[in-house]
Amino acid sequence: MAKKNRSAPTKGLRGSKVGLALSLGSSALAVIRASKQVRRAKGSHDKLNTADAVAGMLPLITSAALILRQLRGRRQENPETA
DSSP: OOOOOOTTTSSSGGHHHHHHHHHHHHHHOOOOOOHHHHHHHTTTOOOOHHHHHHHHHHHHHHHHHHHHHHHHHHHHHOOTTT
C-alpha cells in the first residue's frame, strides 16, 4: 500500500486561497457553536456534559490552526501577492 505524500500541494478548492478561507470560516463558526454548548453545559452544572463539550472543541481548534498555518505558508511563499 503506497503512502500519501502529505507535503505535496493540495489540489482543488481546498488548496486555493478562497477554499482555505472558506474552511477557516466554517471552522470558526463551529468553534463559536461549540463554545455556546460549553456555556450551556456549565450553566447546568453538569460536569460530564461540560467535559464532552470541551473535548468536542479541541479538534475544531486544531483544524482552524492547521488552516491558518497553510494560509501563512502561502503568504510567505508569495509575498508580492499579499
